[in-house]
Amino acid sequence: MPGSPAPSPKTAAGDGSGPPPARRRVPLAAGERRLLPEATVKRLPLYLRALADAGDQQQATISSEELAAHAGVNAAQVRKDLSYLGSYGTRGIGYDTGLLRQHLRHELGLEKEYNVALVGAGNLGRALGHYRGFTERGFHVVAAFDTDPAKVGGFIEGTEVFSVRDLARVVKDRAITMALVATPAAVAQQVVDSLVEAGVTSVLNFAPAVLNVAPDISIRRVDLAVELQILSYYDSSRRHEYAGTGS
Amino acid sequence: MPGSPAPSPKTAAGDGSGPPPARRRVPLAAGERRLLPEATVKRLPLYLRALADAGDQQQATISSEELAAHAGVNAAQVRKDLSYLGSYGTRGIGYDTGLLRQHLRHELGLEKEYNVALVGAGNLGRALGHYRGFTERGFHVVAAFDTDPAKVGGFIEGTEVFSVRDLARVVKDRAITMALVATPAAVAQQVVDSLVEAGVTSVLNFAPAVLNVAPDISIRRVDLAVELQILSYYDSSRRHEYAGTGS
DNA sequence: CCATGTGAAAGCGTTCACAGCG
DNA sequence: CGCTGTGAACGCTTTCACATGG
Numbered sequence: 001m002p003g004s005p006a007p008s009p010k011t012a013a014g015d016g017s018g019p020p021p022a023r024r025r026v027p028l029a030a031g032e033r034r035l036l037p038e039a040t041v042k043r044l045p046l047y048l049r050a051l052a053d054a055g056d057q058q059q060a061t062i063s064s065e066e067l068a069a070h071a072g073v074n075a076a077q078v079r080k081d082l083s084y085l086g087s088y089g090t091r092g093i094g095y096d097t098g099l100l101r102q103h104l105r106h107e108l109g110l111e112k113e114y115n116v117a118l119v120g121a122g123n124l125g126r127a128l129g130h131y132r133g134f135t136e137r138g139f140h141v142v143a144a145f146d147t148d149p150a151k152v153g154g155f156i157e158g159t160e161v162f163s164v165r166d167l168a169r170v171v172k173d174r175a176i177t178m179a180l181v182a183t184p185a186a187v188a189q190q191v192v193d194s195l196v197e198a199g200v201t202s203v204l205n206f207a208p209a210v211l212n213v214a215p216d217i218s219i220r221r222v223d224l225a226v227e228l229q230i231l232s233y234y235d236s237s238r239r240h241e242y243a244g245t246g247s
Numbered sequence: 248m249p250g251s252p253a254p255s256p257k258t259a260a261g262d263g264s265g266p267p268p269a270r271r272r273v274p275l276a277a278g279e280r281r282l283l284p285e286a287t288v289k290r291l292p293l294y295l296r297a298l299a300d301a302g303d304q305q306q307a308t309i310s311s312e313e314l315a316a317h318a319g320v321n322a323a324q325v326r327k328d329l330s331y332l333g334s335y336g337t338r339g340i341g342y343d344t345g346l347l348r349q350h351l352r353h354e355l356g357l358e359k360e361y362n363v364a365l366v367g368a369g370n371l372g373r374a375l376g377h378y379r380g381f382t383e384r385g386f387h388v389v390a391a392f393d394t395d396p397a398k399v400g401g402f403i404e405g406t407e408v409f410s411v412r413d414l415a416r417v418v419k420d421r422a423i424t425m426a427l428v429a430t431p432a433a434v435a436q437q438v439v440d441s442l443v444e445a446g447v448t449s450v451l452n453f454a455p456a457v458l459n460v461a462p463d464i465s466i467r468r469v470d471l472a473v474e475l476q477i478l479s480y481y482d483s484s485r486r487h488e489y490a491g492t493g494s
Numbered sequence: 495c496c497a498t499g500t501g502a503a504a505g506c507g508t509t510c511a512c513a514g515c516g
Numbered sequence: 517c518g519c520t521g522t523g524a525a526c527g528c529t530t531t532c533a534c535a536t537g538g
Binding site for chain 3: 518523
Binding site for chain 4: 311
């Protein structure tokens with residue numbers, strides 16, 4: 001049963017917005033850095049991308065105003081977010097692009113490279129396997145898995161497709177800690193259970209299902225049908241907007 | 248220039264969480280229904296899916312507790328969300344699955360079918376074109392677009408690939424109101440501008456860029472690299488967690 | 495003088511706790 | 517009695533406004 005009732009509602013269920021609700025409350029020692037607010041974490045990658053754009057244009061510094069424009073947020077937001085990192089801006093000038101980029105990469109843990117598993121070699125899975133953006137950013141898809149014997153033994157962009165029966169072994173052998181789940185919804189929960197069992201601690205779930213995992217596992221959901229349904233809501237509320245009042 | 252500074256920071260920039268920040272403040276007339284909180288809108292599709300699961304199992308009613316388990320949220324949240332719809336539950340019993348499903352579909356505007364354009368027929372674009380989940384839910388990809396002459400004239404799962412030069416014409420002819428943008432980031436802004444110009448009002452953006460659109464256009468972002476970077480953050484904060492205090 | 499960094503205020507969203515009703 | 521519906525409390529997020537400092 002994929003959607004078995006969670007023992008506790010506080011489980012780190014993959015709701016797509018809050019992957020690790022576990023916030024620490026302990027006093028924390030000297031050099032240690034406190035967990036950032038979740039909303040801030042979601043924006044840091046956008047600032048990083050804005051910096052890449054600025055760096056391309058040989059810009060030595062960038063203002064919170066410019067970063068805000070690139071990230072589609074308020075400038076005060078940018079300053080507050082960056083101030084959580086101990087902030088390395090200069091008043092009257094702005095942020096040093098190179099320095100800030102380094103700090104953001106460090107804070108996001110992007111100095112490390114990650115080995116990633118891809119589970120499900122259907123249409124979406126194969127597209128994910130071909131996607132260049134992952135490797136470029138240090139996320140290496142080093143193994144794919146499927147149940148279909150016709151797909152097992154094949155390759156996706158140089159990555160071998162294994163049987164899911166070999167999942168535990170391959171995940172351990174290749175030191176895989178992240179996974180992309182692109183299976184049918186019906187098997188997604190058991191797949192993620194196997195992945196976690198084998199040592200995976202971060203999961204990006206593309207299956208249209210909410211998955212339950214232990215609180216020390218991060219899971220995020222990318223749900224295409226849900227996105228379209230959200231758009232549908234706003235579209236339809238626009239259509240009805242001028243049907244009520246005449247004012 | 249894709250990331251041109253927004254004239255006003257209040258533009259409906261595609262930040263992935265808040266597509267239409269425009270909340271109305273007018274008193275609103277009799278039969279009219281107020282806009283739902285954005286956070287609620289994001290959860291309604293999950294409840295709908297939970298109901299589909301329950302319906303499969305011949306369940307006539309479902310409790311907020313059960314819905315919560317399926318959606319990975321708190322039961323009080325479910326009740327509050329559903330109460331915004333005027334709620335059709337029965338105290339002591341729960342919600343009638345069929346009735347609630349109908350109301351959710353109505354509220355989300357899913358009684359209508361949508362014609363969708365797919366822009367960018369690269370790996371990701373083709374995978375999206377093959378994805379079954381869209382048509383199943385009433386979102387019909389009726390045209391694809393690309394600049395590559397080798398792709399133009401081809402078909403993706405029965406959908407013709409047009410030149411982007413014909414975008415305006417085809418979008419109008421086929422009454423397309425939604426679009427999936429799966430182009431390189433560099434051209435995404437001009438693509439979305441053309442789409443909006445041609446009559447598209449809802450956009451799902453897969454390009455790694457923040458797009459600016461008028462406030463009456465809905466845009467949502469699905470950014471795979473950003474998702475992995477967020478996971479990376481929590482992964483690395485877990486690794487550092489036990490490096491500071493010994494307690 | 496200009497743009498950062500930040501308290502304080504305002505706005506949202508979530509959770510609690512229980513009244514209300516079938 | 518059980519489960520919904522909801523005011524009120526709480527906590528997180530955003531925005532404002534301005535002191536601060538290169």
